[in-house]
Amino acid sequence: MIKAILVFNNHGKPRVLKFYQFYPEDLQQQIVRETFHLVSKRDDNVCNFLEGGTLIGGSDFKLIYRHYATLYFVFCVDSSESELGILDLIQVFVETLDKCFENVCELDLIFHMDKVHYILGELVMGGMVLETNMTEIITRIEEQAKLEKQEAGISAAPARAVSAVKEMNIPQKFKDIKLPDLPSIGNLKF
């Protein structure tokens, strides 16, 4: 089972948090800090698994993380989850985000918090992996958005949020963080 999904940036500022088990706010922050502390000091060329911090479940839990440019995506899972499976799940999540936002960046995660959570909701539900098919997820999200527009009329909110991003004093090119490909293991001899 997935206990928590944490997304924070290189400075440890939380961007997306999703806990599938209740923790009070201050404990959540402690978990983020501890996780950041654990994850941030690891090199890029070591494995992506960590045996858990003290706050979130102890030794039975593993932190599985990926580092993309400015963001760390950390999944905290128990021993019943396959490590490589979760690692690929993170990849699916980020790829989906990338497709939905057309080059996702850190700000997208904040300004389109709702959409990020909807995607996450399609991917993981109540701590269990729900859907891993990227195209399927994207279709669902788009369908839903379409339907909502029909139902609730054209809500100004998303448009405004988008324009807000555009107007911010941040050069557009930084917005674009290209996703790295999946780690290649083509050199393996099998």
Next chain:
Amino acid sequence: MSDIMERTLASLPRLLSSSLLGGGKGGQAAGPRQTPPPRGLQALLKAVDNARSRSEEKDIVRKELSQIKQQLEQPGATAAQWSEIFPRVVFCSVLGYDVSFSHIYAIKLAAKGKGRDKRMGYLAATFLLDQTMELAILIMGTLQQDLHSSNIFDNLMALSAAAELVGSEIIPHMLPPVVKLLRHRQALVREKAVHCIQAYFRRAPSLMQHTLPEVKGMLGDKDPGVLSAVVTLLASTVEQNREELVSLGLPLVSILQQVRARKFPSSYDYHGIPLPWLQILLLKILAHLGSVDDQVAASLLPLLSQILTDPNSKELVSLAVVSECLETIATLAKSSGGLTAAESNAGKAEQLQTEGVVVHGVGGGALSAAGPEELGGSNGGGEGFQDSGQSRNSRQIDCRTDQSRVGKSGPGELSGLNGRRREELLTKLQPLLLEASKCVARFLSSGVPNLLYLGIRSLTQLVSVAPELASHHQGAVVQCLDDLDPVVRRQTLNLLHHMANPANVKVVCAKMLEQVQSKGGDVGLQGDVADMVCDIAGRLAPDPLWYLNTLFLLLSLPLEPHRLSSLSNNMLTFFTKAAQDPSWPAFPEELFTAMVNAVQDSDSSPLSQFALKVLRFVPLSVRKAVSGDKFLAGCDRLLTCENLEGKEGVVLCVQELLLRGCLQRQDVIQWVRASLERCEHFTPRQFRQKLKELLAVASLHGELSSLSTQGSARAMDFSLSFLDSYAADMCHKGKPFLKTQQYTPELNQPAVQEERPSSLISLTSQNSSSTPRSGGSLYKDTSLCESSSLGVGESFSLLSPTNPLQGFSAARKLWTKEGFQGDADVQQSNFSPPVESTRADRGMGSEADGENAKPDSLDEKEELAKALFQGLSPSGPLSTPMATSSSHVPMTTEVKSLSSASSSSTPFVSSNSMTTSSQDKLVASTADLFPSASSPVVTTRPDSLAAIDGSFQYMNDSAAMTDSSLFELPRCDSGGWKALHAGHTGSGHNMETSETDLQSTATQSTATVTSEHLASDLGSSSNLSISDDSLDNVRDLSYQNSPARKPVPQSPGAGGTQFESTVDSGFPDVQGSTYSQNLHEQMEDMDNSQTAAEREGGSGGLYDVFGEDAGSESLSSGLQESAGSLYSGFEDLTLYAGEWEEEEEEEEKEEEEAGEERCIQADGDTDRNETQPSDVFGDPVLSTLPTSPAK
């Protein structure tokens, strides 16, 4: 990934952070404080990211939140407006601020919003609320409505929210609509409904069993998403419902086959792999089912080998499937291990037994350590354990194993074929295991860190079922030990832990220690390594000396306190066993030397502390002289430590060594005096008391050591025959021979008591004053002793110039724990004198050092590999484990074993047989007693009686005595109390008259019997191993006793004093002034220690005279002490019975004449002795003093 791309990515954080965190000068001009209050999310984000400190950020967010609150509370706000606000709320929540005010609005939004707004409402609700919150109940109505809605999107939203927000109590109400949605025409809805059911399952499995058939039926669903959802559900419940799901085994295998054969739409492929996550889940379930059902396992095997040999497995995710496959193989092999053990030869048996057995060698017993992979469940593990424990090739056990398994797996499965099928399965598993090993080799040689990690982990699982496989990966494993990544290193250590066997345990432990020592390592790693080393060393240690050397290193690590204490407890247990193991005759002496050296030389406090513990608690028969200077200097160093317990440990250890004759008396006396001088003012009294006791013991040393070497323990002498000579003496001197019948009625009359209230009151007021149990001349004597710089020991000889030692020993014979231990002969020791033994382990230290050296060249690595994989290779003979005799003992029995072990050796040790935890408890209990003793609270007499009554009952309970009729008397009120008093006085006479048999002449003096029962109860319970429970009882008992004593000053009845002074035990010197000189001789030793105890306040009863005199640790022998104090009270009855009449008169006179003077004196003494916890305690009592003589 091209280099350019990499660089671009690497530069991004800098750019982004500079723009976001205010690095750019342009955006900085405005500054967060000047900017207008942020209205939108982007403004908020900008302000927060620009905040230079946490407090600044707090200000901003607080402002923002109050604004949000305002907006939410605005009447007439639309759902759309609310849904615009919530992203900001969630953002603040992510930053860690309290947004609980918004919860209700999230619920409202979900209820009244439509479409997008509703979704935002649900999103906020699931994000902010939890099923445990009370508010969550408010959203249930909305959920119900939306679950029943005809709108698919409402259904989907509600299902997602229900999975998170429905608590276990509400599940029954929220279940029907979800079950209905399981049959929805839309696959998406079905999928989410299954997930929702699964979330319910996790919360309340018992409520959900009836939905299983329906869910199982959904396995046939065409949609892969629904199928995945169902399999996910099954995977999460398979452990609990193995029997129920076993029928699904074959269908699931066929599903897996179809997935592998790409029968599903290719749109579900991920990087060219069909439904990889579904495959992983299926393998997980099938591992469980296959270990229960052979058919499933048999049909699964071809698939497994297909996965392992898949040529296309280059994608990461396909490797995930492969690694899951390895796990499945390990599980299957483990589940069928029991049979192999019976079928094959010893070597093979070792290979394929359950992990619980393989890992723990010979009957390790620690099945719980079998790890999470113990998929066979406790059942399988237990059987495996049995197999190895009894016989390797007993067919019977295996049949039973199979039967019980099958019996569990369902009806109709049991057949004669089952066993054969399992054999076939195993033979089929063998090549698969080899294949798995190859696969692991690929993982290990890939050079990808993630795969390395997984490879090591899979190898750990495989090795636990087939140790010989490890030898194929020697090089890789050795390399992993030096990997850069601490996570990989840790995993490798875990592998070594599972690989450990008697042949390689030394190298493995050395390697583990090297890891923590050289690499520094974090605290968690050190703790884990300590646990692992402790485990394997305890199980597999080839000899105790190696164990000693290895684990001593652990103690020098900066471990957490609880780990240190459990570590040292384990070691103590081991040493206690090893020291008595005749196969290591030389060990006790070596242990002794090592420990003494540790105290002398070590700088590490835990190490020395542990050494002291060993010297104190482990019953070593060594009587080797120790260099006093060095050892005591080492002790001095330890005395600087912080905690009191440690300090006392030092003193008690010195005492122990002194008594064993290992230390010179003179050295000790000098040392104690020096220490006393040094620690005069700020150290706790308790500790100074210990030092003084030690001094006393040192002065008595010659006699004590001869006593300590006396072989036999005495049984309890209830007849008090030792008093015979005394009583005869008294009679000879012309003391009246008192008949009970004559005096008892008179004393029973209240009038008699009324006649002398003043004296008794004054007496009691003294008693409960700062020196609660002192009065009369004896008190003066002892207080003088205390105040003299010579200390207790000297004063002792000063006081009793005639023949102190004789008196001492006489008293000791009956009243020390020897008296009530009453056990069989004290075993001096089982050891033959140390025999020169071949000690191959001597070389161990250097060998380990050699291993510690980091292997630089290839040769060294090879050597290391050879050493590490010793005993694992299939051809190599598996050396029979040598640690059989020192098998691992679970921690829980530690106290018991320790106490029993030491109680069977010398008496001194036996009184020390408490472990630290018990000591803590006792210290705590005495601490509890202090306030009660010093508080001037006066309760009424019935209360006190009730308290006494309670304590009686408590003792009764604790000793499990059924004869409770005797306790009825104290239960009644004042009448009963009087009777009790009468009984006591009567019993006093009884003892005088009967002289030989206390019980027989008792004139229905229930109190006597009561006290005797108490004594015997406690005596008997002290023979049991001292548990914390009984300690608690003692504490309660004493606790209740002390308030019982309090009321006496104000109680009108004079008998109260007597009652207290007798029943409440440990107050012999209340009437001490009238003791004859020869009584002094007998009582001196007790007085010494009792005055000492008195200085501790009202809890003196706990400070047993005997424990201290015997030179043992009074604190640690809690129960014995209280037994002792009861005995001493008992003794009082006897001792002053003879003087009863004179006493009455003399006391009266004395009290009247000298009452006030003495009180003042007592007060002065108190001050001089610094004995009292507080003056507050003494004051109220003193204030009553002027009135008492007048009265």
